[in-house]
Amino acid sequence: MTDKVYIRPIGLTLSPQAEHGDAIRLAGGMVYAHRFAVIVTRSGQVIERSLGSPETVEEILADLPDGVAADAGEQWAGLTTAHAPLKLGERTVPLDQPQIMGILNVTPDSFSDGGEFLDDPAAGRAHASAMLEAGAALVDIGGESTRPGAPATWEGDELKRVLPAVEYCAGMGAAISVDTRRPAVMEAALDAGAHIINDVSALRHDPRSLELCAARQCPVVLMHAPGEGEDLHANGDYSNVVFDVFDWLKAARDRALEAGLERGNIILDPGIGFGKTLSENLSLINALPLFHALGQPLLLGASRKRMIGALSNEAPAEDRLGGSIALSIAGMNAGVQLHRVHDAAAVVQARNVWRGLRDAALTDFAELPAG
Known part of the structure; x- marks a missing residue:
């Protein structure tokens, strides 16, 4: 059995101010995300789904199984990466x-x-x-x-x-x-x-x-x-x-x-x-x-x-x-x-x-x- 993790932005907002700063600039662009689903699958089936915001997502990631924790950290970094021209x-x-x-x-x-x-x-x-x-x-x-x-x-x-x-x-x-x-x-x-x-x-x-x-x-x-x-x-x-x-x-x-x-x-x-x-x-x-x-x-x-x-x-x-x-x-x-x-x-x-x-x-x- 193989566990996998996916961090999906599910709450987008027009500005960080609308969420009192609890939002990220998605991929360094003009879209902001403030709510995320952290989804763990096993052999293709969802076994865990947690909801969080930038203020709480680190706690969710810290509680993930060891087998997916590193990948989750990379995905969170990817969501917040601003791409060079x-x-x-x-x-x-x-x-x-x-x-x-x-x-x-x-x-x-x-x-x-x-x-x-x-x-x-x-x-x-x-x-x-x-x-x-x-x-x-x-x-x-x-x-x-x-x-x-x-x-x-x-x-x-x-x-x-x-x-x-x-x-x-x-x-x-x-x-x-x-x-x-x-x-x-x-x-x-x-x-x-x-x-x-x-x-x-x-x-x-x-x-x-x-x-x-x-x-x-x-x-x-x-x-x-x-x-x-x-x-x-x-x-x-x-x-x-x-x-x-x-x-x-x-x-x-x-x-x-x-x-x-x-x-x-x-x-x-x-x-x-x-x-x-x-x-x-x-x-x-x-x-x-x-x-x-x-x-x-x-x-x-x-x-x-x-x-x-x-x-x-x-x-x-x-x-x-x-x-x-x-x-x-x-x-x-x-x-x-x-x-x-x-x-x-x-x-x-x-x-x-x-x-x-x-x-x-x-x-x-x-x-x-x-x-």
């Missing part, structure tokens, strides 16, 4: 507030905008420029569709699609992420001016990827997907999707650290839509604050995904803007730092209004009486 070429992306990563697909078959920018560099350049001008902090370039049932892409084709887009985005001075599973594409993209590797296989698709990313010391997004090989959506069988994805991402983080990646270069993504049912995706969205306990910045990629259609009369991908914004705001409310979206301008606007409300809340509660 990402240094991406000439650009610096601070992680103390939500940042928008605009999607540039250069594929013929992506579920949302496949083919739109593949053979038209001028259109791709204009799209990237518009996202940056709207306030996106990064452009995420993808040359392979990873939707369910998508055919595998030959490495040579992926290179032909991705490299021109990296080059014209680099010419704009953009911070660039490349969505790829292949080390040859990773290396060529980094050489062409990309800064971040966004790997939906969490560097599992090819064992050379770990070695390459460690040698280059570039930031890497490790995304949860239950499948291996070409079908990342397979094997989605969970005893508890939240705890299982948490454990999986923890193992992926540790594997990257053991390979030599610096901790500050690891970003984690729970993989919304990859091998998960609607209810499982919703559970993960609701549990996003828990994943800060892993001590890494988080990325949320839920834009235009199937779950939105399932909740809105099967709206097609191009008609899922409202749902995409709702999920991004849910992520912002959970303290997620990076938001990968198709509709960058709309989500930037939503983020700016969200931030205005958060900034105002810090003074709204400043004059509350004590006691």
